[in-house]
Amino acid sequence: xxxxxxxxxxxxxxxxxxxxxxxxxxxxxxxxxxxxxxxxxxxxxxxxxxxxxxx
Amino acid sequence: xxxxxxxxxxxxxxxxxxxxxxxxxxxxxxxxxxxxxxxxxxxxxxxxxxxxxxxxxxxxxxxxxxxxxxxxxxxxxxxxxxxxxxxxxxxxxxxxxxxxxxxxxxxxxxxxxxxxxxxxxxxxxxxxxxxxxxxxxxxxxxxxxxxxxxxxxxxxxxxxxxxxxxxxxxxxxxxxxxxxxxxxxxxxxxxxxxxxxxxxxxxxxxxxxxxxxxxxxxxxxxxxxxxxxxxxxxxxxxxxxxxxxxxxxxxxxxxxxxxxxxxxxxxxxxxxxxxxxxxxxxxxxxxxxxxxxxxxxxxxxxxxxxxxxxxxxxxxxxxxxxxxxxxxxxxxxxxxxxxxxxxxxxxxxxxxxxxxxxxxxxxxxxxxxxxxxxxxxxxxxxxxxxxxxxxxxxxxxxxxxxxxxxxxxxxxxxxxxxxxxxxxxxxxxxxxxxxxxxxxxxxxxxxxxxxxxxxxxxxxxxxxxxxxxxxxxxxxxxxxxxxxxxxxxxxxxxxxxxxxxxxxxxxxxxxxxxxxxxxxxxxxxxxxxxxxxxxxxxxxxxxxxxxxxxxxxxxxxxxxxxxxxxxxxxxxxxxxxxxxxxxxxxxxxxxxxxxxxxxxxxxxxxxxxxxxxxxxxxxxxxxxxxxxxxxxxxxxxxxxxxxxxxxxxxxxxxxxxxxxxxxxxxxxxxxxxxxxxxxxxxxxxxxxxxxxxxxxxxxxxxxxxxxxxxxxxxxxxxxxxxxxxxxxxxxxxxxxxxxxxx
Numbered sequence: 001x002x003x004x005x006x007x008x009x010x011x012x013x014x015x016x017x018x019x020x021x022x023x024x025x026x027x028x029x030x031x032x033x034x035x036x037x038x039x040x041x042x043x044x045x046x047x048x049x050x051x052x053x054x055x
Numbered sequence: 056x057x058x059x060x061x062x063x064x065x066x067x068x069x070x071x072x073x074x075x076x077x078x079x080x081x082x083x084x085x086x087x088x089x090x091x092x093x094x095x096x097x098x099x100x101x102x103x104x105x106x107x108x109x110x111x112x113x114x115x116x117x118x119x120x121x122x123x124x125x126x127x128x129x130x131x132x133x134x135x136x137x138x139x140x141x142x143x144x145x146x147x148x149x150x151x152x153x154x155x156x157x158x159x160x161x162x163x164x165x166x167x168x169x170x171x172x173x174x175x176x177x178x179x180x181x182x183x184x185x186x187x188x189x190x191x192x193x194x195x196x197x198x199x200x201x202x203x204x205x206x207x208x209x210x211x212x213x214x215x216x217x218x219x220x221x222x223x224x225x226x227x228x229x230x231x232x233x234x235x236x237x238x239x240x241x242x243x244x245x246x247x248x249x250x251x252x253x254x255x256x257x258x259x260x261x262x263x264x265x266x267x268x269x270x271x272x273x274x275x276x277x278x279x280x281x282x283x284x285x286x287x288x289x290x291x292x293x294x295x296x297x298x299x300x301x302x303x304x305x306x307x308x309x310x311x312x313x314x315x316x317x318x319x320x321x322x323x324x325x326x327x328x329x330x331x332x333x334x335x336x337x338x339x340x341x342x343x344x345x346x347x348x349x350x351x352x353x354x355x356x357x358x359x360x361x362x363x364x365x366x367x368x369x370x371x372x373x374x375x376x377x378x379x380x381x382x383x384x385x386x387x388x389x390x391x392x393x394x395x396x397x398x399x400x401x402x403x404x405x406x407x408x409x410x411x412x413x414x415x416x417x418x419x420x421x422x423x424x425x426x427x428x429x430x431x432x433x434x435x436x437x438x439x440x441x442x443x444x445x446x447x448x449x450x451x452x453x454x455x456x457x458x459x460x461x462x463x464x465x466x467x468x469x470x471x472x473x474x475x476x477x478x479x480x481x482x483x484x485x486x487x488x489x490x491x492x493x494x495x496x497x498x499x500x501x502x503x504x505x506x507x508x509x510x511x512x513x514x515x516x517x518x519x520x521x522x523x524x525x526x527x528x529x530x531x532x533x534x535x536x537x538x539x540x541x542x543x544x545x546x547x548x549x550x551x552x553x554x555x556x557x558x559x560x561x562x563x564x565x566x567x568x569x570x571x572x573x574x575x576x577x578x579x580x581x582x583x584x585x586x587x588x589x590x591x592x593x594x595x596x597x598x599x600x601x602x603x604x605x606x607x608x609x610x611x612x613x614x615x616x617x618x619x620x621x622x623x624x625x626x627x628x629x630x631x632x633x634x635x636x637x638x639x640x641x642x643x644x645x646x647x648x649x650x651x652x653x654x655x656x657x658x659x660x661x662x663x664x665x666x667x668x669x670x671x672x673x674x675x676x677x678x679x680x681x682x683x684x685x686x687x688x689x690x691x692x693x694x695x696x697x698x699x700x701x702x703x704x705x706x707x708x709x710x711x712x713x714x715x716x717x718x719x720x721x722x723x724x725x726x727x728x729x730x731x732x733x734x735x736x737x738x739x740x741x742x743x744x745x746x747x748x749x750x751x752x753x754x755x756x757x758x759x760x761x762x763x764x765x766x767x768x769x770x771x772x773x774x775x776x777x778x779x780x781x782x783x784x785x786x787x788x789x790x791x792x793x794x795x796x797x
């Protein structure tokens with residue numbers, strides 16, 4: 001059972017990492033629009049961004 | 056004359072008055088320190104990837120725009136541009152040209168509060184989820200391999216569970232603890248009290264056992280309960296937020312026109328947002344006061360129920376302050392504006408939305424009352440379970456407490472409390488998306504019960520903007536005289552006549568008799584404009600067209616005829632309603648020849664003509680006394696009493712303010728077809744609400760005895776209780792099948 005001393009902290013560390021990633025995602029607004037991102041992925045990038053900005 | 060003609064050109068077409076225009080968002084733009092300005096707009100009609108792309112790329116092409124991003128879930132568009140290179144009005148106009156209506160988003164409190172609560176719940180949910188899975192990992196090891204482990208390992212796993220569960224519960228349980236504490240502080244109980252108590256007891260008992268070095272712990276039950284409950288809370292909050300923002304969008308789009316009186320005394324129809332402080336505005340009978348102001352001329356009765364909640368009308372005269380949203384009930388008045396529209400609009404919208412939310416349905420009241428009785432019952436039942444097990448069995452303190460906790464958890468009346476509101480939120484949210492503003496909480500319940508539909512003719516079955524004045528035997532002087540009287544009225548025929556005559560002054564001393572016409576004084580003579588009999592014309596009028604008669608003193612009355620068309624989808628809507636087994640009636644104040652023509656065109660065999668407002672009201676009361684449940688669809692001033700008397704009522708977007716105020720639902724847009732869908736949604740919603748109530752009653756009837764006799768452990772209780780809440784929410788969500796809009 002000594003292996004638990006390694007496995008349990010490892011599991012807890014992973015959980016903390018996952019939670020940290022999730023908190024970051026919530027704070028940066030990734031969960032504010034769940035539908036728009038799905039639709040936006042379908043766009044063709046037919047205008048390079050720089051061009052639209054300069055116009 | 057040239058200037059008049061030019062002014063007439065500049066005037067909106069009669070139909071424009073009813074179409075929601077675009078609102079100037081200049082006041083809502085925020086200039087940042089980095090040389091960029093930002094504007095948030097609520098966009099209506101964006102549903103799919105195509106719309107998203109059209110809007111984002113269309114706006115990005117505008118000069119100066121650096122970013123345009125549309126949130127498809129909240130329909131909120133954020134645009135940034137280099138300050139000075141672009142104007143907020145230019146952006147709104149460009150959006151309008153792309154085919155999307157927009158209104159400025161109140162960037163302040165409401166939206167931020169919703170977003171903050173959503174994020175808060177999401178964080179709690181994540182912590183509770185991660186923690187409950189890890190605690191479960193240790194608990195399952197303890198349950199399955201407990202015999203093979205040494206005491207040291209068991210202790211380690213138990214303490215690890217506590218180490219994870221305690222901080223997680225303290226963090227993620229806050230929504231429940233705070234709410235319970237708030238309720239307890241004012242000496243009340245809500246559903247969060249038994250939840251908090253159960254979680255607290257389970258944790259305390261487990262800690263006690265762990266310290267004692269053995270026995271069963273219930274950390275996993277406590278954290279799992281918090282996690283599963285948070286799922287329901289989060290879904291509920293998100294649905295409510297969406298429904299509320301859709302309601303605000305709709306309410307904000309009800310942009311009306313006001314009649315401004317310029318220096319020469321000429322009445323000009325302008326969008327309400329253009330009214331500035333100091334402007335004089337004519338508020339006709341049945342119209343809403345467009346901006347805050349002071350009465351300058353006229354004595355009238357005002358309905359202030361939307362502002363103060365006072366239902367008795369108030370007499371007001373010159374010098375009295377009036378607020379936007381007040382409905383003018385007896386005579387035309389002149390108001391001098393003291394504030395701009397923008398200042399009063401948001402407050403008005405908030406009031407409108409809140410008034411709708413507060414009017415609670417009968418089922419919600421029933422469920423609330425049941426829940427209020429239920430909470431003390433749960434506490435006594437759980438206390439009785441504890442005492443019973445302690446005294447009459449050898450389970451001991453520990454066993455008795457575990458059973459009491461299981462009872463507390465399993466009987467939380469969450470499903471009961473969610474059963475109806477969840478259905479209502481989903482149903483109204485879906486209708487908001489389709490452009491139907493649900494004004495009262497129980498409107499859908501009443502709508503589901505109807506068996507008769509009564510339509511009004513002019514402006515309801517016929518399209519309000521299709522009315523055009525025919526050439527006739529009247530002279531231009533007659534037309535100008537009639538128009539002076541007509542400008543003070545909101546009746547569709549009067550509006551069409553005023554539009555045909557162009558802008559000009561209004562008559563003084565105007566008195567409107569609903570169902571008959573308008574009386575006023577023009578150049579010292581009494582003038583009547585209205586129904587044939589009222590103006591001394593031959594009874595029944597002439598021909599089958601809509602008409603107004605003008606009677607000036609002793610001269611023979613003059614006729615104005617109008618051509619109109621029924622709404623394109625009127626026939627289809629009537630047929631669809633008839634197919635559902637509803638009886639359809641057409642009640643009109645117009646002449647029989649006209650009404651018969653329209654009745655034939657839309658295939659309604661049961662019609663009545665020549666009715667006064669009192670007759671209409673009496674017919675509805677007669678139907679009610681026969682036990683019929685009537686849906687009234689009407690728009691005019693003469694319909695307002697009937698709309699209020701009907702079991703449930705719908706007003707189209709062009710309806711006069713007094714009728715919109717009296718009705719339960721308001722349609723947006725020019726189509727009648729949403730009536731059919733609204734009825735369908737109302738019926739499904741009623742079925743879902745009853746299913747949910749039945750299910751939660753059944754759940755409680757089964758689960759409570761099991762928990763009291765000690766068959767259920769706290770963990771199973773947590774899963775069963777949360778599952779019942781989730782089932783109720785998911786059942787409600789079945790209503791939300793969102794078809795893409797037109």
